[in-house]
Amino acid sequence: MTNHPTTTRATDRDTPRATTVGCSEPTVVPPPPPSNPEPGLHPVTIAGRTVRSRLFVGTGKYPDFPTMQAALDASGCEVVTVAVRRERLYNERGQSLLDFIDLDRYLILPNTAGCFTAEDAVRVARLGRELLGQLGNPGAGWVKLEVLGDRKTLLPDPVGTLEATRELVADGFNVLCYTSDDPISAERIKSAGAASVMPAGSPIGSGQGVLNPSNIVLCLELLKHGDPDYPVIVDAGVGAASDTAIAMELGADGVLLNTAIAHAKDPVTMAHAMRKATEAGRQSYLAGRIPKKRYATASSPLEGAITYIPGE
């Protein structure tokens, strides 16, 4: 039976209906068929911990802590990054980040941002583990490893990154490692025991998006060869939700970002957009994109057209 009901049923009252144009009898749009809600949005497992959200969000640079708190909530993230810094002993302490982060809700991932040597990165990782241990957060023993090579570009030092990865893995850490988009560096870091390799889309905080999608795909191919569940997260460079969607469409398991939300004109709305872009990008990747072609292919058949068609 294909007869559609001509009267509104009780269940249709709240359903938005299409506007009817040029028709005296209003037509009722039938309810959509039941479908699997949001197919493909499976959780991802990193270092034995399974998270539903593939978006990882930083806690730096928000206009204020309440905005950060609302943005983290809107993003749907389950893992948030933090930095380790000296206690302010001589200035007014004011509000603390920790007063605005629900330690029962989020895994706190301490970073080694600002470290330019492997030795300093190892020190800072251990201090982060000590702090998360005191707080009883599962992030104790996790680290977002950054060993930077240059102040201006904040590009990673590949040698120091590899040294620090080896040392931290030997010390029992789950190392999530920021690196460039160089596929061979990525592979070396995985071989050193990193729980996740996190190639940069573009320099930290630059908002340039994924500058070399081809390299990200090569990283994914090499890192997932014979190990399809190995988690690869694009970290750094995202400027807008479309950048997140592109990273996910390439096949990344997740995206880690901070500035794109924190410095957006409206961080909370951008956090919503990032959540949806992460999901949309993942679904788009799983659904399988069409190949790119040089010329057009008509969606409507030419056969049966009543019109003049050049070349026919």
Add this chain to the structure above:
Amino acid sequence: MRIRLNGQPHEAPDNSTLADLLRDLGLADRPAAAEVNRTLVPKAEHASRRLTEGDEVELVTLVGGG
């Protein structure tokens, strides 16, 4: 005795322990990780770790970061 605390000169009572220092700074009940001379001292050892002249102490906490 004179130590360096978070990169600054600091005067601490002789025979102070790391736990004493944290208490004097009002940090006893706050999450704070400590290094002495670039080596981490776990919280369980703060009370037994005695400081000596010239020690370099770092006290850190968590702040916003990406």
